[in-house]
Amino acid sequence: MGCGWRRWERREMQETINHIEAGRIVAILRGDFRGREEEIVAAMRAGGLTAVEVTLNSPDALAAIGRLANRFGSTMAVGAGTVLSPENVRQAIMQANPAGVDVSSGVEVSPGIKDAAKMGKFIQEARS
Numbered sequence: 001m002g003c004g005w006r007r008w009e010r011r012e013m014q015e016t017i018n019h020i021e022a023g024r025i026v027a028i029l030r031g032d033f034r035g036r037e038e039e040i041v042a043a044m045r046a047g048g049l050t051a052v053e054v055t056l057n058s059p060d061a062l063a064a065i066g067r068l069a070n071r072f073g074s075t076m077a078v079g080a081g082t083v084l085s086p087e088n089v090r091q092a093i094m095q096a097n098p099a100g101v102d103v104s105s106g107v108e109v110s111p112g113i114k115d116a117a118k119m120g121k122f123i124q125e126a127r128s
Helices: 011-025 037-046 061-072 084-097 116-127
Strands: 026-028 049-054 079-081 100-103 108-110
Touching: 011 037, 011 049, 011 079, 026 037, 026 079, 037 049, 037 061, 037 079, 049 061, 061 084, 079 084, 084 100
Parallel strands: 026 049, 049 079, 079 100
Antiparallel strands: none
8 A cells, every 4th residue: 555645755864864874874774674674663763773675576565564654664764676677766765664665786777887867767756
């Protein structure tokens, strides 16, 4: 279930920055956790972590991000990682309502080299 499309407010952006700065680590969940993401992130939060991202190449990632954002979003930054293209950044935001998105190789012309046009489209999709 998606949370619907919305624009991030300045206050929300600052909260995300504050969460990341507080913990100084962004934990990355990648793989099949068989629905145990909330349990895993609860342990991370209890250990003092304040930011987590779920990679979109993980099974059922958008639903997991949405659940984590609903449960932990007031105390942690919950983001979408390995966002592969300008097209799926919009999907990630519309369906999972993450605190942020992390661009991946889908906007590269070669490994490690970003394509300016693809990056522009990625940013446009994230902001629209």
